[in-house]
Amino acid sequence: RKEVEQDPGPFNVPEGATVAFNCTYSNSASQSFFWYRQDCRKEPKLLMSVYSSGNEDGRFTAQLNRASQYISLLIRDSKLSDSATYLCAVKRGGSYIPTFGRGTSLIVHP
């Protein structure tokens, strides 16, 4: 089983839709979690860190489910500009190096 797994998609949604992605991790000792956004032919940029209690930033909500070992990203009221690949990254305790998933592609259409 891969250490970090994501459904590659693409998720094809209309503007205004709500969409959610999950990212599962295999190591129960994982301690910190991140969502990055990567636009086509650009570098990844941090979207948000994921806190134990869950956190929200505008239309974006991140959740952590330790029991089932996954994190989620919910995007409400999708915009055309949300079209990108969303990468999750996980750091396990005792390691300072994040492991990235292969990303989930989101396409928001008019």
Add this chain to the structure above:
Amino acid sequence: ETGVTQTPRHLVMGMTNKKSLKCEQHLGHNAMYWYKQSAKKPLELMFVYSLEERVENNSVPSRFSPECPNSSHLFLHLHTLQPEDSALYLCASSQELADIYNEQFFGPGTRLTVL
């Protein structure tokens, strides 16, 4: 606007060439990383430096040779590459290596094509 810059942005080289990729971070960070990103694959960590000291070499072939002369600069020297080495090479930095809550800041990458 980015605190991590990379040059060149695009590079085409033959298998017998020698070239170098350069990365510079203006964020005052102590850790720097090289990643390889190939189509439809996750980011692959290649090397990690903390305060100019290499702390991880992720089973990377010797045709890739990193150099970190100071905490702001990172190089990746390339020689006798193979076509399968064609990819996007991303440099990243983070504030402290040991802080697991630090996020990484990426440069724009060098898109490398090996003919």
